[in-house]
Amino acid sequence: MNQNSSKLMEDIKKFLTGKKTDYVEIGGHRFAENIKVGQNALVLNGTGVRTQSDKPIYAVALYLPAKTHRQDTSRALLGARRVQIVILQPLNAEDFISSMREAIAENNDETYQDFIENELQQIEEFMKDLTNLEPGDVADVDWLPSRGTFVYYNGQLMGNPVRGKALYDAVLSIWLGDHALEEGLREGLLSLPKEEKEN
Numbered sequence: 001m002n003q004n005s006s007k008l009m010e011d012i013k014k015f016l017t018g019k020k021t022d023y024v025e026i027g028g029h030r031f032a033e034n035i036k037v038g039q040n041a042l043v044l045n046g047t048g049v050r051t052q053s054d055k056p057i058y059a060v061a062l063y064l065p066a067k068t069h070r071q072d073t074s075r076a077l078l079g080a081r082r083v084q085i086v087i088l089q090p091l092n093a094e095d096f097i098s099s100m101r102e103a104i105a106e107n108n109d110e111t112y113q114d115f116i117e118n119e120l121q122q123i124e125e126f127m128k129d130l131t132n133l134e135p136g137d138v139a140d141v142d143w144l145p146s147r148g149t150f151v152y153y154n155g156q157l158m159g160n161p162v163r164g165k166a167l168y169d170a171v172l173s174i175w176l177g178d179h180a181l182e183e184g185l186r187e188g189l190l191s192l193p194k195e196e197k198e199n
Contacts, residue, residue, distance in 0.1 A: 027059030029086040035063055037142050040080035043067055048188030049088070050181060059086045060175060062189040069190050071176045075169050080144050083171065087137040093130040099181075104170050107177030112170065119167040123151060126159030143168040 023030040026047045033044045042063040050057045065079035074081075101120070105113060113120075130153065140152040148161035149168050173180070180186040 024061075026061075027056055027086065027088050029059050031059075031061040031084065035082065037063070037080045037082050038144050038147075040065070040144070042080060042082060045074065046189040046191040048175075048182075048185035050185055056088045057091070058088050060084065060185065060189065062172075062175075067191070069192055071186075071190060074176060074190070075172060078145070080142065081168070082143075083141045083175075085139040085141075087133045087135055087139075089135060091133040093127065093133055096133060097124055097127055100171075100174055103174040103177075103179075103181050106179045107173035108170050112166070116164065116167045116170050119149075119162045119164050120170070122159065122162045123149070123167075127151070127153075129158070141168075141171060 022033045024033065024044060024047055025031075027049045031044055031047055035042050035044075042065060045062045045064045045067050047059065047061045049059050061082075061084045062074070063082040063084070064074060065077050065081070068074055068077065101124070104120070108116075137154055140150075142150040142152070143165065144150065144161075145165075148163040149171070150161050151158045175181060175189055176186055
């Protein structure tokens with residue numbers, strides 16, 4: 001049985017049994033509603049797709065200790081969190097990293113950028129081992145309190161944990177900041193009701 005047939009059978013079974021699906025599908029990828037990062041239980045806060053010229057680039061999901069529609073709350077919540085990125089189009093790793101840095105600069109003032117520069121360079125350094133990002137590749141960016149930021153690529157830990165929550169908050173600002181990469185993506189990650197967009 002191929003993957004599509006298996007997926008169809010699973011969906012039919014859940015429909016007939018009345019069992020609620022435990023995932024959200026977007027960009028052809030299924031994001032689990034509930035996950036564990038370390039020993040921390042997290043819930044799917046929202047999902048979205050990054051696009052350029054109407055072309056889907058990657059799907060992204062935000063996992064938090066509790067659901068929230070507010071960008072400030074998503075940063076203030078205590079506990080672990082995860083941003084999961086699934087590549088949808090072939091990408092050059094160097095261009096991807098460069099666009100992330102530009103987005104951080106767009107959403108954080110120079111003083112804040114100077115404060116996290118060393119930590120940001122650490123992440124960029126071990127991500128340089130990557131060359132091309134292929135469709136289906138998965139990157140997890142995790143925050144664990146008192147331990148730091150962990151970056152995994154296709155399940156493999158990249159480098160060492162980077163300490164300092166300020167860095168992780170800056171990473172979140174890429175998609176959730178006042179000048180986020182894409183407003184629709186920001187709204188999706190915060191699960192904002194259509195009639196109640198965050199100011």
